[in-house]
Amino acid sequence: MKTLIAGYQKFRREVWPHDKDHFEALAKGQKPHTLVISCSDSRVDPAAIFSVRAGELFVIRNVASVVPPYETYGGYHGVSAAIAFAVINLEVERIVVLGHEHCGGVAAAMARTESPTPFLSQWVSLLEPAIHTCSGGDPLAVECESIRLSLGRLMTFPFIAERVENGTLQLIGAHFKISDGTLSMLDPADQVFKRVGDTA
Ligand SMILES: [Zn+2]
Structure with a gap:
């Protein structure tokens, strides 16, 4: 301490x-311009990566930067509640799903090991469709596909789809490499992650 x-x-x-x-x-x-959905991993700090001041980012962090499916039944939907608050109440202009290299949550999902409590293995099982798509077993490929999966799930939230379609909300996928500090962003035209230049 x-x-x-x-x-x-x-x-x-x-x-x-x-x-x-x-x-x-x-x-x-507060009037943050961006909602970032990031991993809880201690090595990936959205505020540091994007060099922002307090008040600029509304951040949701969870294991493996997962967006859960849109569900309307009763329950404690913490991630969905925060997404709804950022989009409907704070009217953010964009949502960035930020995945990263060497993600332990993605690795746990790929290993399909049972966690000591049901929480972790059940949570990362939400990444199963991404693992299924990447049959080669490359962690980097699964990390990137997990981001595409989460962006797709965001569009199942009616209040998000409505804003994306009328042009008031943008959805962005990004992947951070811890080993060299570089950021790649998903190009919506070809769905490929491309490295962001170091200078403007
Ligand atoms: Zn992670």
């Missing part, structure tokens, strides 16, 4: 004096 306290004190000392006005404005309400 000492590390976290020291980090907080560094924030108060070095960041807060510069961002005080920014946070005071944010205290009146």
Whole structure:
């Protein structure tokens, strides 16, 4: 905990004096431009990758950046609730599904091992269609196909399909390589991930 306290004190000392006005404005309400659905993996931090300030991204993190199917029966649909809040209440302009290299959640789905509790194996079983599509067993291919799968599932949410069709919401797939810090984005024209240039 000492590390976290020291980090907080560094924030108060070095960041807060510069961002005080920014946070005071944010205290009146948030207006993030983008919803990012990312993995919980500690090595993949959307705010760091996209160099954004507080208030810019609404972030949902879960194991393997999974978008669950649109379901209307009662239950505790935490991911779907956050998606609905970002799209309907906050009116984000885009949704980025951010997968990554060496994803342990994707690896667990591919290994089909039973987890000590039902939570993990049941959750990552949502990636089965992506594993089925990538018969070669290449983890990178499954990571990328999982992103395509999640983007497809987003379109099964009626309030998302409606906004994509009228041009007020954009869906984007992205894959981050931890080993070299590069980002690739899904080209909707040919459904291939292509590396984003390092300069504008
Ligand atoms: Zn992951």
